[in-house]
Amino acid sequence: MDYVNHKKAPGLPGNDRDGRACPGGSGRGRNELQQKATLPKTRALTIVSLLLAGLTFSGGLSLCEEKISSPRLLLEPSRLHPGQFLVVFLEGVDPDDEASFQTNLPQTTLKAYPYRQGLISLIGVDCRTPPGEYTISVRVRQKDLGLWQQKLKFVLEPKTFTTQHLEVSPKKLEVRSREKWQQDLSFILEARSKSCDLPLWEGGFLAPLKGRKTADFGLIRYINGKEAGRHSGVDIAAPNGTLVVAANSGIVCLARxxxxxxxxxxxxxxxxxxxxxxxxxxxxxxxxxxxxxxxxIGQVGSTGFATGSHLHWGAIIGSIFVDPYLLVEKDPLDIFDRETG
Ligand SMILES: [Zn+2]
Structure with missing residues (x-):
């Protein structure tokens, strides 16, 4: 079985990328905590998810060759739906430890970042992922202490997504041609290829616009009778010109x-x-x-492929879209801040 260590592994996708430069001296609570942690700000850890289900540790759920200062693995939540996300925190590792992660979630590339004397990873679950039981496995080799490994299970419960039928003119349809998507994707993928290795957000997220929700996250969309994929965010209708605000603090990585x-x-x-x-x-x-x-950050409009004045609001973890309303009034790291004091 192949494991990917958090130490640099040449040739692995993304593993030699530096994180986005983070703003300094922000004075935000969590950043201050992060700066006090003993771990240095190091490059992001890339974790490669194996596509093969059923690869398990031979030692069962937990095997500790040495129990001195054992790491602790936390996962939240243990039950969720497609389109939601998990937070995994490996507490009690230091920069000399080699840590590796696995998940059998399909087509998922994960990253972990140093956080509060450990490593943290947000894991989005694609809305098309089949329901069932999945696992996150972690193995840590600690200097002088030996091997520690653990596997935690989580359950993906079934969710029925609604459908939406849109009728648009051929001219309008041309706006979302394959060629135009490809042009856009080059900018979008570049913007999301790096992320700051500190949490820049502050507490729960805001809905960026007050208005009527007109299309849910994950709905199955048909355009002129043809299935056109899943809706990657939430549509909120509001009059043209209504102000849209940033849902939380961060760095604008694309504005065009x-x-x-x-x-x-x-x-x-x-x-x-x-x-x-x-x-x-x-x-x-x-x-x-x-x-x-x-x-x-802008005003509501109907530019691009839009059938009326509205905001399409999305939340993305790496390259996986999740329901942005999961973040509203909630801080994804709250439970771990409580657990780890
Ligand atoms: Zn939309």
Whole structure:
């Protein structure tokens, strides 16, 4: 079985990338805590998920060759739906330890970041993932102490997503042609290729716009009778020109006009968590700019492939879209801050 260590492994995708430069001296509570931690700010850890289910540790759920200062693995939640996300925290490892992670979630590339004397990873679950039991496995080789390994299970419960049928003109359909998507993707993937290795957000997230939700996350969309994939965010209708705010603090990693999503902003909140704001009438921020929670980033519009004035709001972990409303009023790291004091 192949394990990917958090120490640099040449040739592995993403493992030689540095994180995005984080803003300094922000004075935010969590960042201060992070700076006090004994771990240095090191490069992000890339974890490669194996696509093969059924690879297990021979020693069962937990095997400790040495129990001195054993790490602790926390996973939350243990039951969830497709389109939600997990937080995994490996507490009690230091930079000299070699740590490796695995999951049998399909097509998932994970990253972990140093956080509070451990490693943390946010893991998005694609809304098309089949329900069932999945695992996160971690193995740590500690200097002078030996091998420690653990596997935690979580259950993906079934969820029925609704469908939506749209009828649009051929001219409108041309806006989302394959070629136009490809052009947009090059900018989007570049913007999300790096993330700050500190959590930049502060507490629970805000809904970026007050308005009527007109399309749920994950719904199965048909355009002119043809299935056109899953809805990657939430649509919120509001009059043209209504101000849209950043759901939380972070760095604007994309602010430009794109063919399909029109005027678009993407904010990097750190730890591979991003939010996106699409079909805006205009942008009030620039790429590279630091934004604070609640700061205006644009106005509602209907630019790109849109059938009316609305905001498409997305939340992305790495490359996996999750329901952005899971973040509203909730801080994904709350439980671990409580658990680890
Ligand atoms: Zn949408």
């Amino acid at each position: 006009f794109l063919n399909v999503t029109g005027y678009t902003a993407i904010v990097d909140h750190g730890l591979n968590l991003f939010t996106s704001y699409c079909h805006l009438e205009n942008l009030l921020v620039n790429e590279g700019q630091e934004v604070l929670k609640g700061q205006e």
